[in-house]
Amino acid sequence: MKLVFLGPPGAGKGTISRMVSERLGIPQISTGDIFRTAVKEKTELGLKVQAILAAGGLVPDELTIAIVKDRLSWPDAQRSYILDGFPRTIAQAEALAGFSSLDAAVDFEVKDELILFRLTGRRVCKVCGAIYHVVTKPPKVEGICDLCSGELYIRNDDKEETVKARLNAYHEETEPLIGWYGNRSLLLTIDGSPDAETVYNAFISEIGRFLRK
Ligand code: ADP
Numbered sequence: 001m002k003l004v005f006l007g008p009p010g011a012g013k014g015t016i017s018r019m020v021s022e023r024l025g026i027p028q029i030s031t032g033d034i035f036r037t038a039v040k041e042k043t044e045l046g047l048k049v050q051a052i053l054a055a056g057g058l059v060p061d062e063l064t065i066a067i068v069k070d071r072l073s074w075p076d077a078q079r080s081y082i083l084d085g086f087p088r089t090i091a092q093a094e095a096l097a098g099f100s101s102l103d104a105a106v107d108f109e110v111k112d113e114l115i116l117f118r119l120t121g122r123r124v125c126k127v128c129g130a131i132y133h134v135v136t137k138p139p140k141v142e143g144i145c146d147l148c149s150g151e152l153y154i155r156n157d158d159k160e161e162t163v164k165a166r167l168n169a170y171h172e173e174t175e176p177l178i179g180w181y182g183n184r185s186l187l188l189t190i191d192g193s194p195d196a197e198t199v200y201n202a203f204i205s206e207i208g209r210f211l212r213k
């Protein structure tokens with residue numbers, strides 16, 4: 001199955017896409033993870049996008065589209081993938097439609113009030129990218145990843161001022177994709193506010209009707 005995960009920052013796209021990836025063996029492709037790795041490794045891409053990520057803006061479409069197009073050409077993505085955080089603009093959705101055909105766009109709905117709580121408590125593993133929350137998903141040992149013993153860190157775009165900029169970018173650029181996919185009968189809306197197992201189960205029980213149409 002070929003899916004994109006939509007939803008505001010903090011909706012649980014990374015959490016649920018990682019659960020689906022682990023449990024069903026589908027590659028999870030996160031543009032945010034790709035950009036953060038590039039920044040950490042100070043690659044050419046990383047130097048280009050560092051200031052944009054820090055300010056909570058969007059990386060230019062042309063650059064983002066080229067990265068995703070290349071990633072989707074890898075052998076592991078020929079049958080199935082989950083794109084986590086792409087597309088984020090109509091131009092990205094149009095480009096994607098030109099080089100791959102989706103089964104569904106899954107929109108995780110979460111109100112703005114919950115988002116700040118989720119993002120300010122988010123902790124991420126430096127090594128494997130696993131996602132924790134100080135209240136809803138604490139690691140067994142504070143500051144240490146359960147999966148790989150890597151150190152957990154706070155994303156520098158999870159501070160309150162930057163979250164506001166990211167939410168603005170979401171409402172202006174990304175939210176219109178809900179209608180765009182709805183018009184193409186590809187939209188699956190999932191309530192992202194209950195606990196992650198409940199959200200995962202809702203996704204599993206609803207996704208079947210989009211497959212093998
Ligand atoms: P979140 O899931 O919390 O919204 P992501 O990890 O998906 O955050 O993205 C982090 C940052 O990476 C974004 O704020 C943006 O700067 C950049 N980014 C990620 N995906 C895209 C995209 N599809 N288009 C443009 N910028 C992107």
Ligand code: ADP
Pocket residue numbers: 007008009010011012013014015016118119121122123131132133134136137192193194195196197199
């Ligand atoms: P996104 O990728 O959409 O930005 P994440 O998956 O990174 O969102 O989740 C944001 C924060 O909220 C993380 O700290 C994560 O542990 C927590 N979280 C995600 N989904 C849920 C959920 N269903 N219930 C409670 N907390 C959640």
Ligand code: ZN
Pocket residue numbers: 125126127128129130145146147148149150
């Ligand atoms: Zn880890």
